[in-house]
Amino acid sequence: MTVHFDCDELIQLPFDYEKLICSVIEETLDYENCPYETEVNVVLTNNKEIQMVNKEFRDMDKPTDVLSFPMLEYDRPSNFEDFEEAYDCFHPETGELLLGDIMISVERASEQAKEYGHSLEREIAFLTAHSMLHLCGYDHMEDEERVVMEQKQRDILEILGITRE
Numbered sequence: 416m417t418v419h420f421d422c423d424e425l426i427q428l429p430f431d432y433e434k435l436i437c438s439v440i441e442e443t444l445d446y447e448n449c450p451y452e453t454e455v456n457v458v459l460t461n462n463k464e465i466q467m468v469n470k471e472f473r474d475m476d477k478p479t480d481v482l483s484f485p486m487l488e489y490d491r492p493s494n495f496e497d498f499e500e501a502y503d504c505f506h507p508e509t510g511e512l513l514l515g516d517i518m519i520s521v522e523r524a525s526e527q528a529k530e531y532g533h534s535l536e537r538e539i540a541f542l543t544a545h546s547m548l549h550l551c552g553y554d555h556m557e558d559e560e561r562v563v564m565e566q567k568q569r570d571i572l573e574i575l576g577i578t579r580e
Contacts, residue, residue, distance in 0.1 A: 489552030
């Protein structure tokens with residue numbers, strides 16, 4: 416698994432965010448039975464930057480906590496069999512499945528951690544799991560989909576021992 420990080424130089428986190436995010440990405444892929452080595456890009460930014468991207472791609476002129484940009488289209492979530500013959504879904508040099516990009520506003524995550532009464536570490540882990548499920552083809556537009564995603568997020572964080580303390 417390759418995870419490329421782009422972190423705004425002004426962002427200071429009191430924990431090893433790369434280790435945390437990589438562990439959540441890896442656990443999500445294991446949980447979803449992804450049979451491939453993968454590549455994911457992660458951008459850690461602030462509210463101003465994520466608001467610009469949110470406006471450009473979702474026509475929503477406000478900051479958000481996380482944005483997901485999947486590279487793959489699934490016929491059903493986590494059906495990785497669809498990509499066995501699709502060579503353009505794999506990095507030509509590493510052979511890794513290109514899942515997509517995750518953009519997290521650390522500023523918004525910090526606000527939400529305070530609001531929900533848990534650590535910033537837990538909030539970053541949650542947002543990573545949430546976004547990874549999007550990269551695996553899940554959505555939450557309908558109630559049924561939302562319930563499925565929420566349970567998967569809880570399961571993944573529980574497996575990692577990341578609680579709402």
